Each structure stands twice: as structure tokens, then as C-alpha cells.
Amino acid sequence: MLTARLSKSLKVRQVVFIIVLLVVAQLVIEGGKINKLYLPAPWDVLVEFKKCLSENILWSNLLVTLQEFGLGYLIAAVLGIGLGVVFAIFPAVDAFFTPFFSALMSIPKVSIFPLLTIWIGIGFMQKVVIVTMFTFFYIFFNTKSGASETHGNYLKVAKVFRATKRQMIFKVMLPSAIPSIFTGLRVTAAIGVTGVIFAEMQASNAGLGFLLSDAAALYNTPRVFVLIVLVTVLAVVLVAIVDWFERVFFKKHHRNTSVKSEVAKQ
Amino acid sequence: MERIALIKVSKKYSPDDAEYAVQDVSLTIPDGEFVTVLGPSGCGKSTILELVAGLSEPTKGDVCINGRCIAGPSPEVGVVFQDPALFPWRTIRSNVGLGLELHGVPPEARRELADKYIRMVHLTGWEEKYPHELSGGMRQRAGLVRTLVNNPAILLMDEPLGAVDYLTRLSIQDEIIAMWQKEKKTVLFITHDVGEAVYLGTKVVLMTAHPGRISEIIDVDFPYPRDRNDPAMLELVSQILVKINRGADKHAPQAACGEQQ
Numbered sequence: 056m057l058t059a060r061l062s063k064s065l066k067v068r069q070v071v072f073i074i075v076l077l078v079v080a081q082l083v084i085e086g087g088k089i090n091k092l093y094l095p096a097p098w099d100v101l102v103e104f105k106k107c108l109s110e111n112i113l114w115s116n117l118l119v120t121l122q123e124f125g126l127g128y129l130i131a132a133v134l135g136i137g138l139g140v141v142f143a144i145f146p147a148v149d150a151f152f153t154p155f156f157s158a159l160m161s162i163p164k165v166s167i168f169p170l171l172t173i174w175i176g177i178g179f180m181q182k183v184v185i186v187t188m189f190t191f192f193y194i195f196f197n198t199k200s201g202a203s204e205t206h207g208n209y210l211k212v213a214k215v216f217r218a219t220k221r222q223m224i225f226k227v228m229l230p231s232a233i234p235s236i237f238t239g240l241r242v243t244a245a246i247g248v249t250g251v252i253f254a255e256m257q258a259s260n261a262g263l264g265f266l267l268s269d270a271a272a273l274y275n276t277p278r279v280f281v282l283i284v285l286v287t288v289l290a291v292v293l294v295a296i297v298d299w300f301e302r303v304f305f306k307k308h309h310r311n312t313s314v315k316s317e318v319a320k321q
Numbered sequence: 322m323e324r325i326a327l328i329k330v331s332k333k334y335s336p337d338d339a340e341y342a343v344q345d346v347s348l349t350i351p352d353g354e355f356v357t358v359l360g361p362s363g364c365g366k367s368t369i370l371e372l373v374a375g376l377s378e379p380t381k382g383d384v385c386i387n388g389r390c391i392a393g394p395s396p397e398v399g400v401v402f403q404d405p406a407l408f409p410w411r412t413i414r415s416n417v418g419l420g421l422e423l424h425g426v427p428p429e430a431r432r433e434l435a436d437k438y439i440r441m442v443h444l445t446g447w448e449e450k451y452p453h454e455l456s457g458g459m460r461q462r463a464g465l466v467r468t469l470v471n472n473p474a475i476l477l478m479d480e481p482l483g484a485v486d487y488l489t490r491l492s493i494q495d496e497i498i499a500m501w502q503k504e505k506k507t508v509l510f511i512t513h514d515v516g517e518a519v520y521l522g523t524k525v526v527l528m529t530a531h532p533g534r535i536s537e538i539i540d541v542d543f544p545y546p547r548d549r550n551d552p553a554m555l556e557l558v559s560q561i562l563v564k565i566n567r568g569a570d571k572h573a574p575q576a577a578c579g580e581q582q
């Protein structure tokens with residue numbers, strides 16, 4: 056394991072490395088060795104970023120993307136967690152439907168895109184549906200496996216206390232599935248961003264994905280770079296928000312999952 | 322009245338098993354008895370406990386509580402598991418109050434009762450901690466009172482003090498005796514410790530393994546409160562130890578037995 060000091064000096068060196076890389080890129084591209092149409096100089100990207108800010112196009116489009124993502128993700132989370140728990144409780148439902156869900160999950164979602172266009176057009180809802188499709192299955196399967204793998208001994212304890220089905224779900228299965236649910240939510244925060252950007256790039260008139268394909272169509276490579284950085288930051292921030300949420304509200308569920316009883320023998 | 326009755330109970334966990342986990346076990350426990358069970362590891366003690374708890378069904382035979390054959394957990398039965406399985410997302414207090422909470426006892430009363438029992442097992446000061454912050458023995462004590470706090474008429478305990486340190490164990494043994502006498506409970510208590518079985522029980526059930534059977538039921542007639550150093554009781558302990566060892570020999574490899582004869 057690295058000591059704190061070592062890892063700090065490592066970080067410093069990594070930052071230096073990035074700066075050197077940017078400076079070299081700047082010099083090489085400014086020197087005309089690489090066509091600026093393919094690769095903009097870092098400084099040009101910064102200038103373009105300022106231009107975007109002054110044109111006031113980033114915030115409004117970011118907001119559109121966030122709304123599409125947020126609604127789609129919320130639907131996926133509610134459906135995924137809800138159905139995941141239902142499947143975990145009713146083995147018959149699980150046995151019957153899971154193969155179909157697995158099959159649906161394996162469909163490359165992008166291939167459904169044209170169909171969605173025909174069904175619901177290219178508006179806001181289409182992006183929402185895409186995000187839901189991109190994220191639902193991960194949340195669903197993670198919840199289902201988390202809830203159905205509830206430690207048998209926890210269930211025994213609840214059974215001898217004659218917990219109702221409802222109590223079994225809300226006081227035993229859901230809490231014990233929390234870490235697994237959050238694993239699903241974390242992964243899908245990033246996947247959902249991919250989904251919404253993809254959908255916006257295909258057909259839309261707003262959102263970061265729209266700006267991206269628009270900039271590319273105009274060969275505005277500096278702007279393409281600005282947007283790539285932006286959507287990356289967006290994905291990272293969303294994942295961080297999920298992490299934060301889990302840490303603040305479900306701290307105890309998380310840090311204790313590895314507890315095993317020392318006297319467990321069965 | 323018979324509180325607990327096992328009638329010719331046999332249990333196989335899977336139809337493919339060659340051998341029963343317990344076979345032909347018959348045991349009746351009248352109201353107010355304190356029955357302790359001794360037997361080698363794997364002889365089916367926990368299996369019997371789960372059958373009486375209504376957590377699993379016998380392959381053959383019947384399990385009855387208060388004269389009725391059961392098909393699931395009964396309200397008058399409390400169970401202390403070998404593995405306390407405290408919920409890791411709940412504090413100790415909230416774990417201990419679990420049964421009360423599930424049955425709608427209001428928070429104030431729950432808290433008061435839980436804290437009273439937590440004190441009984443010397444866990445005061447740990448109420449707000451989470452299970453992973455406690456030692457194995459402490460968790461076991463919390464698991465014990467999670468059941469006791471509900472004051473069940475019938476108590477099933479599976480090595481509840483197995484991981485508890487010696488001195489604490491003695492004090493909790495006495496608490497259990499006091500509670501049993503005061504509340505007139507019926508107890509089925511599984512243990513590995515012969516001294517504990519004799520000190521606590523009105524009867525000691527001896528079991529043998531492969532398949533799990535009851536080999537002998539011994540009455541322990543000493544009046545309570547008992548003296549741990551009572552020579553007659555220590556004598557009984559050593560008699561039981563001899564029986565257990567003889568039982569173990571019976572299961573020694575056949576060849577060795579043949580050569581001896």
C-alpha cells in the first residue's frame with residue numbers, strides 16, 4: 056500500500072504529466088504538424104468554451120439533457136427496484152419472466168431507436184425512454200439478486216417473529232439489498248448519460264448531444280472537444296451524486312455488509 | 322400439559338440424502354420444564370430446534386406445540402439462533418427491539434424494554450453501535466435478548482452462550498434461570514457444555530450422530546438455585562461425560578473395534 060505522502064507525490068506527478076501533455080499538444084498543433092480540423096489545440100478548446108458560455112448555449116442544453124436523463128433514470132429506478140423486489144419474493148414470477156427479461160436486456164438498445172422514432176417521434180419522451188431502456192435492466196437485476204440473496208438467517212429471524220410479507224420486504228429484504236441496488240444505480244448513472252447523449256445525437260433540437268452532432272456537422276472540432284469534456288464531467292458528477300446519496304442516507308447499510316457472525320456454522 | 326411434543330420425527334434435508342439428519346426422535350416437554358440437549362457436532366440439535374421453531378417441516382412424524390401440530394412458527398415460541406444474525410443495518414437497540422417493532426409496540430416502550438434487557442446482558446453503552454462494532458460474544462448476547470425481550474412462553478435456544486466469555490456466561494445462565502422461574506417458561510436449550518446442561522436443565526437429552534437420535538434422557542433433580550460446586554452435580558457431569566465418550570467410541574471405525582475384541 057502506498058503511504059499518504061507517496062500517493063500525494065504520485066498525484067502531483069500525474070498532474071504534471073497532464074500539463075506537459077497539454078503543452079506538447081499545444082506546441083505541436085500550433086506548429087502546424089497536425090491539421091487543426093482533426094485535433095484542436097488545447098488553448099483553442101478553452102477559447103471555444105468561453106465562446107459557448109458567451110453564446111449562452113451550454114446551460115439551457117445541459118438542462119434539457121439533465122431533465123431527459125433525470126426522468127428516464129427515475130422511471131428505471133422505480134420500476135427496476137420495484138420489479139426486482141417482486142421477482143425476489145415470488146419465485147414463480149421470477150422463473151417465468153426472467154428469461155424474457157434477459158432476452159430483452161440483450162437487445163442492443165440502439166437498434167430499437169428507429170422504432171421509437173416511429174412510435175413516439177423524436178421529442179423529449181423518446182430520450183426519456185432511451186435512458187430508461189439503457190438503465191432499467193441493470194437496476195432490476197441488481198435489485199433482484201440483492202434481495203433474493205438476503206442472508207437466509209435474516210429471513211429465519213424475521214420468520215420466527217412472524218413478520219408479515221410487507222415487513223419482510225421493507226424491514227429485511229430491501230435493507231439487505233441496498234448495497235446491491237446502489238451498485239446498479241451507480242453503473243447506470245454513467246450508462247444513462249451515454250443513452251441520452253446518443254439519442255440526442257441521432258435526432259433532436261436540444262441537449263448536449265444535439266450540440267455535439269451540430270458542432271461535428273459544422274467541423275467545429277474545438278466545440279466537439281468542449282462537449283466531450285462536458286458530458287464526461289456530467290457522467291462523473293452523476294455517479295458521484297449517487298455515491299454521495301448512498302453514503303449520506305444508507306451509510307449503515309453499506310459499511311456493514313461484510314459482517315459475518317463468528318459463531319455461524321450452518 | 323405438554324408444551325412441546327416431537328412424535329417419531331425424522332428429517333432429511335434432501336430426498337437424495339442417504340441418511341436422516343435426525344431419525345425417529347420422540348420427545349415430550351411438559352409445561353415449565355427446562356430441557357437441555359447435548360450431543361456431538363452434526364447430530365441434529367439445530368435441526369430439531371428448527372423443526373420445533375416451525376422453520377422447517379419434518380420428513381416424517383409430527384411436531385406439536387400446546388397439543389397442536391404445527392405448520393409454521395408459533396406466536397408463543399421464541400428462538401435464539403446459534404448464529405445471532407443481527408441485522409447489520411440496525412443498531413443494537415434497534416436489533417433487540419425488532420420483534421417488538423414488528424408487533425407494533427410503540428417506540429418509547431420498545432426502547433425502554435430493549436434497554437432493560439441490554440443491561441441484563443451487560444451491553445449497556447453499546448445500544449447505538451452497529452453489530453460489526455461488537456465482538457462475537459457481544460453479538461450473541463444481543464441476539465439472546467432480541468428474543469428474551471418478547472417474553473415468549475416457550476424458549477428455544479441454540480448454543481446461545483457458545484461464544485460468550487466464561488464469567489459473563491455464568492451471570493447470563495443465572496439470569497436465564499431466574500427468568501425461567503419467574504415467568505414459568507418452557508425451555509429447550511442446546512449446548513456443547515456438559516456442565517452448563519446439568520446446571521441449567523431439569524432434564525438433559527443426550528444425542529448421538531449418524532443418524533441423529535436421542536440416546537438417553539437424564540433427569541436432573543437438584544433444586545434451584547443450584548450450587549455450581551455441588552459434588553453430586555459434578556458427579557453427574559462426569560457420568561454424562563463418560564456416557565458421551567462411550568457413545569463416541571461406538572462410532573469408531575469398525576476395523577478398530579474388531580481388532581480389540
Ligand SMILES: Nc1ncnc2c1ncn2[C@@H]1O[C@H](COP(=O)(O)OP(=O)(O)OP(=O)(O)O)[C@@H](O)[C@H]1O
Pocket residue numbers: 320321334335342360361362363364365366367368369403533
Ligand atoms: N440446511 C441444511 N441442508 C442440508 N443439510 C443440513 C442442513 N442443516 C443441517 N444439515 C445436516 O444435518 C445434520 C445435522 O445438522 P445440525 O445443524 O442439526 O447439527 P448440530 O447438532 O446443530 O451441530 P452443531 O453442534 O455443530 O451445531 C448435519 O449432518 C448437517 O450436515
Ligand SMILES: [Mg+2]
Pocket residue numbers: 366367368403479
Ligand atoms: Mg447446531
